[in-house]
Amino acid sequence: MTLAHQLAAYTEWRSRLSANISQFRTWLVDNELSDAQSDLRLNQLLERLREDRLNVAFVAEFSRGKSELINAIFFADYGNRILPSSAGRTTMCPTELLYDPDKAPRIELLPIQTRAANGSVSEYKRYPEEWLMVPVDVDSADVMHEALSHVSETMRVTPQEAERLGFELGDGAGSDLYRVGTDGLVEIPRWRHAVINFPHPLLKQGLVILDTPGLNAIGAEPELTLSLLPNAHAILFILAADTGVTQSDLNIWKEHIGDGGSARRGRVVVLNKIDGQWDELKTRTAIDAEIARQVTSCAAILDLPERQVFPVSAQKGLVAKINGDAALLERSRLPILEAALSGELIPAKQDIVRDSTESEFGEVSLRVRGLLESRLAGLREQLGELTELRGKNKGVVEYMMGKVRADKVEFETGLQRYYAVRSVFSTLSNNLFGHLGLDALRHLTQETRSAMVEANFSRTLSDAMGNFFSRSRYALARSTGEIGEIQNMMDAVYKKFTVEHGLKLGKPAAFSLLRYDKELDRLEAWCNTHLNTMRSLLTLDKKNLTQKFFEEVAVQVRRAFERANKDAETWLRAIMAPMETQVREHQIQLKRRLESIKRIHQATDTLEDRIAELESVEKDLLRQINALEAVVGRVRGLLLPQQAQLQVA
Numbered sequence: 203m204t205l206a207h208q209l210a211a212y213t214e215w216r217s218r219l220s221a222n223i224s225q226f227r228t229w230l231v232d233n234e235l236s237d238a239q240s241d242l243r244l245n246q247l248l249e250r251l252r253e254d255r256l257n258v259a260f261v262a263e264f265s266r267g268k269s270e271l272i273n274a275i276f277f278a279d280y281g282n283r284i285l286p287s288s289a290g291r292t293t294m295c296p297t298e299l300l301y302d303p304d305k306a307p308r309i310e311l312l313p314i315q316t317r318a319a320n321g322s323v324s325e326y327k328r329y330p331e332e333w334l335m336v337p338v339d340v341d342s343a344d345v346m347h348e349a350l351s352h353v354s355e356t357m358r359v360t361p362q363e364a365e366r367l368g369f370e371l372g373d374g375a376g377s378d379l380y381r382v383g384t385d386g387l388v389e390i391p392r393w394r395h396a397v398i399n400f401p402h403p404l405l406k407q408g409l410v411i412l413d414t415p416g417l418n419a420i421g422a423e424p425e426l427t428l429s430l431l432p433n434a435h436a437i438l439f440i441l442a443a444d445t446g447v448t449q450s451d452l453n454i455w456k457e458h459i460g461d462g463g464s465a466r467r468g469r470v471v472v473l474n475k476i477d478g479q480w481d482e483l484k485t486r487t488a489i490d491a492e493i494a495r496q497v498t499s500c501a502a503i504l505d506l507p508e509r510q511v512f513p514v515s516a517q518k519g520l521v522a523k524i525n526g527d528a529a530l531l532e533r534s535r536l537p538i539l540e541a542a543l544s545g546e547l548i549p550a551k552q553d554i555v556r557d558s559t560e561s562e563f564g565e566v567s568l569r570v571r572g573l574l575e576s577r578l579a580g581l582r583e584q585l586g587e588l589t590e591l592r593g594k595n596k597g598v599v600e601y602m603m604g605k606v607r608a609d610k611v612e613f614e615t616g617l618q619r620y621y622a623v624r625s626v627f628s629t630l631s632n633n634l635f636g637h638l639g640l641d642a643l644r645h646l647t648q649e650t651r652s653a654m655v656e657a658n659f660s661r662t663l664s665d666a667m668g669n670f671f672s673r674s675r676y677a678l679a680r681s682t683g684e685i686g687e688i689q690n691m692m693d694a695v696y697k698k699f700t701v702e703h704g705l706k707l708g709k710p711a712a713f714s715l716l717r718y719d720k721e722l723d724r725l726e727a728w729c730n731t732h733l734n735t736m737r738s739l740l741t742l743d744k745k746n747l748t749q750k751f752f753e754e755v756a757v758q759v760r761r762a763f764e765r766a767n768k769d770a771e772t773w774l775r776a777i778m779a780p781m782e783t784q785v786r787e788h789q790i791q792l793k794r795r796l797e798s799i800k801r802i803h804q805a806t807d808t809l810e811d812r813i814a815e816l817e818s819v820e821k822d823l824l825r826q827i828n829a830l831e832a833v834v835g836r837v838r839g840l841l842l843p844q845q846a847q848l849q850v851a
């Protein structure tokens with residue numbers, strides 16, 4: 203199956219899932235089973251499914267053919283090169299290709315000067331006025347190509363300006379990227395980041411392609427390392443057959459892709475430019491053997507199984523697609539890479555979506571189920587009581603009435619405990635948000651920032667950074683303590699209400715901040731590696747660079763805390779809501795039981811009518827439970843691994 207087919211099948215699966223979840227939501231509303239909380243969660247779930255994106259990043263040293271490969275895999279239909287690809291450094295800034303239907307097709311370019319300020323690229327994305335917007339005509343390949351050539355633009359600035367913008371200048375020896383020319387100026391990229399918004403069929407389905415410039419540019423933009431690459435669902439690492447694995451290829455591999463071990467899914471290595479081996483004086487077999495040898499050697503150096511290295515010719519693949527030359531296309535081996543890519547990419551992405559949908563949807567549906575079941579249980583109890591009253595005299599009816607009244611009084615005493623729990627619960631929740639709060643983190647960030655500005659030695663810089671992490675971690679640890687306390691309390695309360703009043707509560711949902719601890723580990727490990735490489739005495743630009751890195755790290759930590767806060771809020775609601783629903787439900791049932799018996803007490807002849815009435819309510823309830831099973835079953839069916847196998851309609 204080609205990438206396009208598989209993506210189409212995935213999109214189809216996703217929209218079926220959305221449709222079924224929507225149906226479930228409508229069903230809840232129609233049956234008056236919906237509450238603000240469930241509705242909110244289902245809405246968020248649907249929103250996420252709608253916005254769901256698939257990120258593929260292309261990473262390599264410059265001139266390995268990243269842009270050419272993107273052209274060949276995704277844009278051959280245009281009949282020409284869309285992304286600029288040429289010898290030497292071509293793509294000068296990270297370039298995202300995506301489609302957002304709310305915006306006109308255009309190229310958005312963030313000036314490199316923004317690097318002098320502390321804001322990260324994603325922060326700048328919130329301020330469109332900072333970007334240069336170039337509208338594009340998507341119907342003309344020439345116009346597109348012309349517009350996209352902006353990503354190759356450079357400019358010449360003074361060395362001071364270059365350093366201020368965070369470019370490390372070389373001394374002219376070796377292969378330093380940024381060097382002072384004879385005119386006393388340094389050539390640097392004109393743009394910091396480019397976003398290309400255009401309605402390609404694959405991009406419309408949520409695919410986001412990230413084209414990156416070579417090594418030094420990756421290193422200089424911490425956001426790439428810390429967030430864009432780790433969040434990509436697939437990374438294609440490209441080598442060129444004519445250069446083999448060079449030291450700088452290896453550095454990129456180790457620093458940005460190879461980490462995390464082979465457990466990481468969606469890592470694909472491409473050995474490009476195999477057409478360089480197509481020597482007319484050699485037999486096909488000899489050429490293939492030569493290519494196979496190169497694959498073996500690349501795999502060995504990168505410490506990967508050979509099947510993860512794909513030899514291709516991007517350029518011949520592009521030409522073959524444009525000219526409709528099937529033989530050449532096969533020889534370019536591009537189709538094999540495409541098949542592997544779709545095989546890796548989409549199932550990995552689907553797993554993530556499936557897991558998160560399952561847990562969200564599961565909780566809401568279980569809660570509704572619990573509600574219906576407790577209604578049914580209450581109803582059956584009432585029916586039982588009334589059936590027993592058949593043929594009994596007024597005295598017995600009075601006795602029954604007394605019994606229900608006693609139940610009601612007992613429950614109301616229980617309610618006092620429930621109110622007490624609610625007040626403790628809100629105190630504990632406040633404590634939790636006190637530790638996890640963003641205000642404290644903002645304060646800590648500011649403190650660290652000023653400590654770094656005043657720092658004169660690497661040592662002081664590392665200490666400031668270390669302190670930042672240990673205090674963030676401490677905040678998480680304190681929060682975990684509060685979570686444990688809330689959990690214990692709710693555990694006890696759930697049990698009490700289940701045993702004493704027959705509420706159907708199950709077990710309170712569990713919650714842990716472990717993933718945020720892990721996120722801090724990851725960021726700190728990255729910081730340490732980075733600081734170690736700058737161990738030597740501080741020069742001004744190194745200090746500036748370190749501060750910039752810190753700003754990005756601080757943004758990432760803040761984001762982790764924001765997510766932790768959101769998760770905690772959701773959890774607190776999820777743990778309290780079933781209690782609230784069931785308590786309310788139980789109160790209503792007790793009232794109904796009492797009223798029912800009261801009426802019978804007043805006129806015993808209504809007993810049979812009342813029983814008949816309740817039996818019909820029972821039937822309705824059973825029908826509702828069946829209907830719920832059906833709606834939930836459809837969503838569950840889509841979430842089963844074997845059912846979720848993608849099939850093209």
Ligand SMILES: Nc1nc2c(ncn2[C@@H]2O[C@H](COP(=O)(O)OP(=O)(O)OP(=O)(O)O)[C@@H](O)[C@H]2O)c(=O)[nH]1
Binds near residue numbers: 267286288292517
């Ligand atoms: N022979 C051959 N040349 C290729 C192939 N793929 C790319 N090239 C050439 O290699 C050069 C670099 O290609 P680009 O696509 O610009 O490489 P890149 O990795 O995007 O490079 P930067 O944007 O500078 O980071 C261009 O001249 C391409 O024509 C291929 O499969 N075979």
Ligand SMILES: [Mg+2]
Binds near residue numbers: 268269286414
């Ligand atoms: Mg390029």
